[in-house]
Amino acid sequence: MKTAPRKTADLSAQIAQAIRDAIVSGELIGDARLPSEAELSDQFQVSRPTVREALKRLAAQSLIRTQRGASGGAFVNRLSFEDAYSQQVTTSTLLLSMNAVSFDTACEARYALERACAPLSAQRRTADQLATMRAEIFRQSQPGLTDEAFCASDVTFHRALVDGAENPVLSYQLAGAVEAMQPLMNMITFTARSREAIIGLHTRIVDALEAQNADAVDAALVDLEHYTRQLAQDVADRKRKPA
Amino acid sequence: MKTAPRKTADLSAQIAQAIRDAIVSGELIGDARLPSEAELSDQFQVSRPTVREALKRLAAQSLIRTQRGASGGAFVNRLSFEDAYSQQVTTSTLLLSMNAVSFDTACEARYALERACAPLSAQRRTADQLATMRAEIFRQSQPGLTDEAFCASDVTFHRALVDGAENPVLSYQLAGAVEAMQPLMNMITFTARSREAIIGLHTRIVDALEAQNADAVDAALVDLEHYTRQLAQDVADRKRKPA
DNA sequence: AATTTTTATTTGTCTGACATTTAAAAGTCT
DNA sequence: AGACTTTTAAATGTCAGACAAATAAAAATT
Numbered sequence: 168m169k170t171a172p173r174k175t176a177d178l179s180a181q182i183a184q185a186i187r188d189a190i191v192s193g194e195l196i197g198d199a200r201l202p203s204e205a206e207l208s209d210q211f212q213v214s215r216p217t218v219r220e221a222l223k224r225l226a227a228q229s230l231i232r233t234q235r236g237a238s239g240g241a242f243v244n245r246l247s248f249e250d251a252y253s254q255q256v257t258t259s260t261l262l263l264s265m266n267a268v269s270f271d272t273a274c275e276a277r278y279a280l281e282r283a284c285a286p287l288s289a290q291r292r293t294a295d296q297l298a299t300m301r302a303e304i305f306r307q308s309q310p311g312l313t314d315e316a317f318c319a320s321d322v323t324f325h326r327a328l329v330d331g332a333e334n335p336v337l338s339y340q341l342a343g344a345v346e347a348m349q350p351l352m353n354m355i356t357f358t359a360r361s362r363e364a365i366i367g368l369h370t371r372i373v374d375a376l377e378a379q380n381a382d383a384v385d386a387a388l389v390d391l392e393h394y395t396r397q398l399a400q401d402v403a404d405r406k407r408k409p410a
Numbered sequence: 411m412k413t414a415p416r417k418t419a420d421l422s423a424q425i426a427q428a429i430r431d432a433i434v435s436g437e438l439i440g441d442a443r444l445p446s447e448a449e450l451s452d453q454f455q456v457s458r459p460t461v462r463e464a465l466k467r468l469a470a471q472s473l474i475r476t477q478r479g480a481s482g483g484a485f486v487n488r489l490s491f492e493d494a495y496s497q498q499v500t501t502s503t504l505l506l507s508m509n510a511v512s513f514d515t516a517c518e519a520r521y522a523l524e525r526a527c528a529p530l531s532a533q534r535r536t537a538d539q540l541a542t543m544r545a546e547i548f549r550q551s552q553p554g555l556t557d558e559a560f561c562a563s564d565v566t567f568h569r570a571l572v573d574g575a576e577n578p579v580l581s582y583q584l585a586g587a588v589e590a591m592q593p594l595m596n597m598i599t600f601t602a603r604s605r606e607a608i609i610g611l612h613t614r615i616v617d618a619l620e621a622q623n624a625d626a627v628d629a630a631l632v633d634l635e636h637y638t639r640q641l642a643q644d645v646a647d648r649k650r651k652p653a
Numbered sequence: 654a655a656t657t658t659t660t661a662t663t664t665g666t667c668t669g670a671c672a673t674t675t676a677a678a679a680g681t682c683t
Numbered sequence: 684a685g686a687c688t689t690t691t692a693a694a695t696g697t698c699a700g701a702c703a704a705a706t707a708a709a710a711a712t713t
Contacts, residue, residue, distance in 0.1 A: 178696080217698080239664060258471075262494045275579075334518055336515055343583060458668090478695045479694060479695075480674080480693050482693080483693095
């Protein structure tokens with residue numbers, strides 16, 4: 168019999184967890200300096216390399232940063248929205264690419280979340296954000312644009328839509344959903360006609376936002392979702408039964 | 411003049427990034443075995459401790475796992491929803507606690523996202539999820555429940571609501587928004603009367619879900635958001651001008 | 654007083670060793 | 684031959700001690 172897996176974690180993992188707990192519980196406040204590696208070795212009764220492995224684990228999560236030199240050391244990071252945002256994007260991207268999430272599932276999630284932002288965006292969008300969106304629409308209408316560039320512009324457009332809600336927590340949460348879709352979107356080849364259709368829907372969205380008409384934004388997003396899923400469906404069909 | 415900050419990253423960070431890129435780009439596929447630490451030392455021309463620090467960084471992001479023993483080594487992790495989920499929760503929790511996000515901002519984001527799930531949940535919720543929600547409502551009605559236990563039950567209730575959408579990507583994205591709010595919610599003291607009101611709203615939500623009435627779910631969520639924000643407002647007022 | 658030099662501290666990196674775990678190979682017995 | 688035990692080799696985990704490099708503070712110099 169194997170009595171419980173006995174998951175004795177590595178020392179470095181244990182130490183990382185102990186420090187992480189201290190940070191999460193507020194025992195170690197932002198910008199506080201941790202003891203030096205030598206002191207931590209003493210405290211935890213392990214060697215310095217082991218302590219260092221623990222610290223690198225925390226650094227990988229943006230929980231601490233390190234500085235060399237006198238009065239240097241490891242400091243508790245005041246997690247910025249940017250840091251959290253980029254972590255969110257890489258995690259989401261990997262999750263979508265490695266877990267074989269269907270395009271429909273990802274797409275459904277993305278548009279459900281985006282529609283959640285729409286009413287707030289319609290209410291609060293700034294002139295600046297409207298300008299960004301119109302600029303991206305213009306870019307999307309340029310002939311000779313690669314599919315990748317079209318997708319990248321699409322991401323920028325939708326990020327502006329999300330940012331319009333003027334809620335950093337929403338922007339952060341949505342970052343993953345929107346950007347992680349990009350690799351999936353890149354599998355679609357956009358014909359001139361489909362680009363035109365998307366640009367038309369984007370224009371409807373901006374116009375509705377400018378008019379602060381939340382219902383119209385929602386309706387346009389619903390149409391855009393359907394159209395996007397239809398495009399993906401066509402790609403799948405064509406693959407199954409090529410010309 | 412300082413020409414560009416010259417952020418020469420640590421060797422371990424560079425190596426971690428190189429391997430990360432290989433994973434993200436699909437060059438290293440899931441469950442693939444990385445070269446041994448000794449081989450990596452050779453390839454990157456650094457010492458083994460440096461390689462190990464790099465590997466620990468990747469392990470902290472659940473990108474790899476390591477196994478000791480003969481045919482052991484570092485393997486590319488097939489990122490599971492659970493892993494991504496827990497990372498999402500810790501990042502979100504830290505972000506909310508360290509960035510002094512206002513209760514209103516967090517609450518607005520949370521309910522906006524939850525309402526995004528509501529229509530899908532109303533359509534797809536299983537009997538199992540409804541039962542979970544009703545069980546939590548019953549637990550919430552028990553007298554003598556601590557505020558913390560009440561909050562925890564609240565989280566379980568809302569997670570069931572989100573899971574009802576039967577979209578793992580949505581569940582993953584929402585995990586952070588819902589669970590990260592818990593520390594903020596814990597600052598609220600729930601009177602018998604406010605608990606009763608919340609339980610009433612929860613019941614409205616479950617009933618509407620059971621009836622597959624999306625609009626009614628949405629309306630109940632709107633009411634719940636307003637009520638929650640009112641409670642937080644009361645706490646803030648009471649603190650400013652105590653009895 | 655301002656500038657330069659020195660010094661001490663701390664992280665970054667290396668070398669080499671040993672401990673521990675684990676799967677596979679080799680050996681042994683029935 | 685087949686099942687069991689023992690040995691072995693490969694890999695990660697951990698340690699100790701050293702030196703390099705960066706950096707801020709202290710000391711010395713102009």
